[in-house]
Amino acid sequence: MLTMVQSIADAQRVALELDENVLLLGEDIGKNGGVFRATEGLWEQFGSDRVIDTPLSEAGIVGSSLGLAMGGFKPIVEIQFLSFITPAFEQIVSHVARMRLRSQGVFSNSMVIRAPYGGGIGAPELHSDSTEAYFVHTPGLRVVVPSSPYTAKGLLLGAIECPDPVLFLEPLRLYRSRKEEVPSSYFTCPIDKAKRWREGEDVTLIGWGAMIPILIDASQMLIEQDISAEVIDLQSLSPIDEDTIFDSARKTGRVVIVHEAPRTCGVGAEIAARLSEEVIDSLEAPIKRVAGYDVPYPLFALEHAYLPNVNKVVRAVMELVYFQ
Amino acid sequence: MITTKIPPSLSTNQMRKLYHQMWLIRYFDEKVDEFFARGAIHGTTHLCVGQEATATGACYVLENEDKITSTHRGHGHCIAKGADVNRMMAELFAKETGYCKGKGGSMHIADVDQGNLGANGIVGGGIPIAVGAALTSKMKNLGYVVLCFFGDGAANEGSFHEALNLASIWKLPVVFFCENNQYGMSGPVKEMVNIENIGDRASAYGIPGKVIEGNDLFSVIEATEKAVARARKGNGPTLIEAKTYRWKGHSKSDAKKYRTKEEEQYWRKEKDPIQLLANRIISDNLLAKEELEALQLQAREQIDSAVEFAEKSPAPSLTSLELDVYA
Numbered sequence: 001m002l003t004m005v006q007s008i009a010d011a012q013r014v015a016l017e018l019d020e021n022v023l024l025l026g027e028d029i030g031k032n033g034g035v036f037r038a039t040e041g042l043w044e045q046f047g048s049d050r051v052i053d054t055p056l057s058e059a060g061i062v063g064s065s066l067g068l069a070m071g072g073f074k075p076i077v078e079i080q081f082l083s084f085i086t087p088a089f090e091q092i093v094s095h096v097a098r099m100r101l102r103s104q105g106v107f108s109n110s111m112v113i114r115a116p117y118g119g120g121i122g123a124p125e126l127h128s129d130s131t132e133a134y135f136v137h138t139p140g141l142r143v144v145v146p147s148s149p150y151t152a153k154g155l156l157l158g159a160i161e162c163p164d165p166v167l168f169l170e171p172l173r174l175y176r177s178r179k180e181e182v183p184s185s186y187f188t189c190p191i192d193k194a195k196r197w198r199e200g201e202d203v204t205l206i207g208w209g210a211m212i213p214i215l216i217d218a219s220q221m222l223i224e225q226d227i228s229a230e231v232i233d234l235q236s237l238s239p240i241d242e243d244t245i246f247d248s249a250r251k252t253g254r255v256v257i258v259h260e261a262p263r264t265c266g267v268g269a270e271i272a273a274r275l276s277e278e279v280i281d282s283l284e285a286p287i288k289r290v291a292g293y294d295v296p297y298p299l300f301a302l303e304h305a306y307l308p309n310v311n312k313v314v315r316a317v318m319e320l321v322y323f324q
Numbered sequence: 325m326i327t328t329k330i331p332p333s334l335s336t337n338q339m340r341k342l343y344h345q346m347w348l349i350r351y352f353d354e355k356v357d358e359f360f361a362r363g364a365i366h367g368t369t370h371l372c373v374g375q376e377a378t379a380t381g382a383c384y385v386l387e388n389e390d391k392i393t394s395t396h397r398g399h400g401h402c403i404a405k406g407a408d409v410n411r412m413m414a415e416l417f418a419k420e421t422g423y424c425k426g427k428g429g430s431m432h433i434a435d436v437d438q439g440n441l442g443a444n445g446i447v448g449g450g451i452p453i454a455v456g457a458a459l460t461s462k463m464k465n466l467g468y469v470v471l472c473f474f475g476d477g478a479a480n481e482g483s484f485h486e487a488l489n490l491a492s493i494w495k496l497p498v499v500f501f502c503e504n505n506q507y508g509m510s511g512p513v514k515e516m517v518n519i520e521n522i523g524d525r526a527s528a529y530g531i532p533g534k535v536i537e538g539n540d541l542f543s544v545i546e547a548t549e550k551a552v553a554r555a556r557k558g559n560g561p562t563l564i565e566a567k568t569y570r571w572k573g574h575s576k577s578d579a580k581k582y583r584t585k586e587e588e589q590y591w592r593k594e595k596d597p598i599q600l601l602a603n604r605i606i607s608d609n610l611l612a613k614e615e616l617e618a619l620q621l622q623a624r625e626q627i628d629s630a631v632e633f634a635e636k637s638p639a640p641s642l643t644s645l646e647l648d649v650y651a
Contacts, residue, residue, distance in 0.1 A: 028510040031510060032582060056511070060482075083445075084447075124432060126431070126446060294649070306645060
């Protein structure tokens with residue numbers, strides 16, 4: 001039985017064992033085992049040539065990892081919190097995401113950038129932000145978010161195997177929220193597919209990461225009202241698995257998209273746009289978003305007001321079910 | 325024992341004030357530590373216990389209209405620049421009476437009235453802001469100086485290089501004050517920087533660099549006075565590196581695997597900045613022991629009442645969530 005953070009450490013251990021080109025770089029990932037212990041024990045096992053403690057130099061770490069990837073290594077970079085990534089933004093959007101195209105496919109840019117993200121742990125802005133949309137907007141980059149210990153390991157190993165650069169976002173709130181059986185061997189989950197956690201007929205709930213337990217709880221509450229909700233975990237925010245969400249929307253005719261990032265230009269907006277382009281004829285009500293507010297993430301006293309929760313999701317579903 | 329000459333500018337009355345202030349900083353952070361453990365403060369926080377002399381000494385030199393930028397470990401800077409400990413504590417408790425109306429917390433306190441342009445949750449984030457504030461002073465001929473606090477870890481961020489270069493070519497009234505507390509989280513400065521002193525980097529920008537004993541209040545004052553005077557005269561920036569040590573972990577989740585108990589004990593027993601100052605005050609017969617104890621007690625009581633103020637203050641209202649994002 002592993003927590004998500006343990007399964008992430010385990011995935012990296014397996015990758016380091018299997019492929020000598022895999023390297024870990026990051027701040028405090030070595031002796032300290034990572035700020036959230038996502039690399040616990042790896043420095044002891046693989047040494048400081050493969051698990052590399054770096055200075056506080058995000059642009060330098062990400063940029064030099066691209067140089068390593070171009071030379072055939074498979075770097076896995078840890079950024080301590082997603083909001084600490086911004087000094088490396090230039091390296092990511094201008095270089096990491098474009099190197100394959102720029103070299104006409106000559107250079108591989110196979111690398112993974114891992115970053116804990118999201119709220120729900122009482123930490124302030126810059127330690128709780130959900131800025132995934134910046135990166136989803138960047139062609140050439142994949143963005144993957146797990147929602148369980150099992151999928152975290154499978155998706156991370158899938159990301160490491162992938163020849164493209166992958167931003168792997170780890171929901172802080174789920175790091176230790178529950179344990180489950182995770183095979184100790186190598187296995188992957190497809191990193192470009194959504195996952196259906198619940199089948200339903202009346203409404204489709206789409207979310208990812210820390211929203212998934214909320215959507216499952218909401219679907220449970222809705223059963224008591226005779227509403228059958230389908231829960232779809234996007235997993236891959238870029239590219240978006242259109243087939244799965246279109247099929248579900250056609251079946252249920254109602255869609256609620258839930259994310260904790262601010263509403264404006266969140267990934268929910270992109271999903272809503274695609275649904276309206278392709279399946280609007282099948283919809284029986286407007287597409288609804290339950291999202292964070294367009295404000296910097298608040299401190300703990302107002303965190304509950306900011307974040308999506310079961311009640312907000314149920315209320316949104318009711319609006320759609322009773323839409324006329 | 326501190327052997328540095330007592331700065332001539334320092335009167336006995338000011339000595340009282342500084343001694344009291346160092347205790348105020350220490351008790352503030354010890355209370356924060358306590359209430360974090362009790363669950364009244366959430367998320368994370370970074371304590372400056374053991375580093376009181378840098379904030380106190382550097383800010384002592386500044387005039388009220390001078391400005392500072394601070395760091396994620398900024399409670400000491402904030403207090404030394406004149407912040408109200410009640411409003412600070414309220415902010416950490418996420419209360420409406422706090423400096424950010426309970427919406428920012430430990431790493432985002434700014435106190436514009438006292439010239440504090442803000443703590444900063446991003447390592448190295450404040451360094452270019454200090455340069456902009458100094459450029460404002462120069463262009464508008466406002467006469468104020470900016471003192472920019474940052475740590476040894478920040479000195480390896482790109483913002484450090486860009487900011488120091490700009491300040492030096494524009495000859496800005498800014499003092500770059502590096503508090504080298506030996507570790508950037510778990511990263512020992514010895515492994516992360518390939519030179520003995522971060523202060524030596526000053527030569528790369530063509531500005532003076534000074535390396536000092538950061539737990540010696542008088543040495544901090546002496547170096548800062550010189551740098552501030554140079555800045556005020558229009559001669560440009562200085563880089564000061566003050567060697568110090570944080571007694572507590574980096575943040576609230578730190579097993580401190582990267583250093584030894586012996587090292588911690590050395591800094592606590594031999595180099596406690598408050599104890600060093602007290603010893604010197606007593607040996608030079610500047611103040612009586614009883615008076616020092618009274619000042620210490622007074623600081624403790626102030627912090628106790630700050631906690632009371634924070635506990636009694638209301639939480640921010642739900643409607644405040646969307647306030648202050650746009651004009």
